Amino acid sequence: QVQLVESGGGVVQPGGSLRLSCAASGFTFSSYGMHWVRQAPGKGLEWVAFIRYDGSNKYYADSVKGRFTISRDNSKNTLYLQMNSLRAEDTAVYYCAKDLATGGWFPLDYWGQGTLVTVSS
């Protein structure tokens, strides 16, 4: 069965950096686009970033562009989110999620359990 397991969350000071990982199993990771979505405490969902199945294209929300970098290692079945210049407003649970299908634009059919990032001094 499909499993997505995020890790790397924690407490970081404003201006600091953190790298999140998402270990995927149960499907052919190298065939699917992957996303990061976040949810601030008590708030709604915010799409953060997307990477194509082969890493050829990456897209970001305006709120994180220039500070966050999405990447993947298909040989390790792992998705990453490098977060730099962190701000208090980046505090959230970060979910990784996979595309429903491959070859176009698709919704997110499987999600991880999330990892909490807290930006605070």
Add this chain to the structure above:
Amino acid sequence: EIVLTQSPGTLSLSPGERATLSCRASQSVSSSYLAWYQQKPGQAPRLLIYGASSRATGIPDRFSGSGSGTDFTLTISRLEPEDFAVYYCQQYGSSRSTFGQGTKLEIK
């Protein structure tokens, strides 16, 4: 960026009743690339509907989606106790996806 506005913010209904949730886009959503998700406290979102009207795998047929262009609707025909949750719409037909702010469906 396409802004999605969901209404109402909170919907109070009883089990057995019909629920109608709305999602309005600031510009046309291409090819009806509109999805609906359900989220319960402490859980990740679950995909319900995609392509505006296609049910995801394992989703009961009491859930249905409709609409096109800028106006979309999620309907739950007869509410079950497990349906009380927060619902989000999402547009995914562009390089920058966006979510609506959510509708909380609560027990009356």
